[in-house]
Amino acid sequence: AQSVSQHNHHVILSEAASLELGCNYSYGGTVNLFWYVQYPGQHLQLLLKYFSGDPLVKGIKGFEAEFIKSKFSFNLRKPSVQWSDTAEYFCAVNAYNQGGKLIFGQGTELSVKP
Amino acid sequence: DGGITQSPKYLFRKEGQNVTLSCEQNLNHDAMYWYRQDPGQGLRLIYYSQIVNDFQKGDIAEGYSVSREKKESFPLTVTSAQKNPTAFYLCASSMLGNNEQFFGPGTRLTVL
Numbered sequence: 001a002q003s004v005s006q007h008n009h010h011v012i013l014s015e016a017a018s019l020e021l022g023c024n025y026s027y028g029g030t031v032n033l034f035w036y037v038q039y040p041g042q043h044l045q046l047l048l049k050y051f052s053g054d055p056l057v058k059g060i061k062g063f064e065a066e067f068i069k070s071k072f073s074f075n076l077r078k079p080s081v082q083w084s085d086t087a088e089y090f091c092a093v094n095a096y097n098q099g100g101k102l103i104f105g106q107g108t109e110l111s112v113k114p
Numbered sequence: 115d116g117g118i119t120q121s122p123k124y125l126f127r128k129e130g131q132n133v134t135l136s137c138e139q140n141l142n143h144d145a146m147y148w149y150r151q152d153p154g155q156g157l158r159l160i161y162y163s164q165i166v167n168d169f170q171k172g173d174i175a176e177g178y179s180v181s182r183e184k185k186e187s188f189p190l191t192v193t194s195a196q197k198n199p200t201a202f203y204l205c206a207s208s209m210l211g212n213n214e215q216f217f218g219p220g221t222r223l224t225v226l
Contacts, residue, residue: 044217107156
């Protein structure tokens with residue numbers, strides 16, 4: 001069965017620190033990749049997505065992610081986090097032959113200390 | 115204002131009762147989805163529908179039922195057969211052929 005693994009359950013950083021959240025998936029075919037964010041008390045919203053083309057994708061609020069096909073990875077990065085980045089982050093994968101179904105990772109809770 | 119609405123925000127039910135969660139969208143999306151979110155487990159797909167009057171089971175469909183009589187609406191019934199119904203339930207929608215899903219605010223169900 002396809003699965004998505006996020007390595008870190010809870011990450012605590014100070015403001016201005018750099019962020020990298022790991023995401024690996026287990027599917028050998030064509031995939032579409034997503035990072036969603038859930039700020040406290042808010043809807044789950046799309047941070048960025050990769051469908052094809054340049055494997056380095058930029059999203060909202062200074063986030064970016066790199067698709068490395070050989071490593072089945074789609075890690076999320078931000079050079080300098082802010083207190084307002086405190087949220088839960090979810091990696092999700094859509095396999096080409098699975099219609100619109102998304103498989104989500106377990107989520108990573110990010111706490112940024114001011 | 116386009117979007118997805120879920121009601122109610124909080125719901126309490128006694129064990130053994132069926133309960134129906136509402137999901138409505140005015141984005142003109144063909145596909146709709148129901149997820150369950152539990153701490154440390156991410157989102158797990160319960161049911162999805164790509165067209166009116168048709169739906170498919172997701173990974174954890176047991177104890178749940180859905181209907182899709184209208185394009186805008188995709189209600190989820192949590193039946194008494196669901197062993198651990200207390201959870202946060204999220205509804206989402208997307209255009210067919212576009213896998214970006216848009217999410218509603220969620221309903222937190224507590225079964226006492």
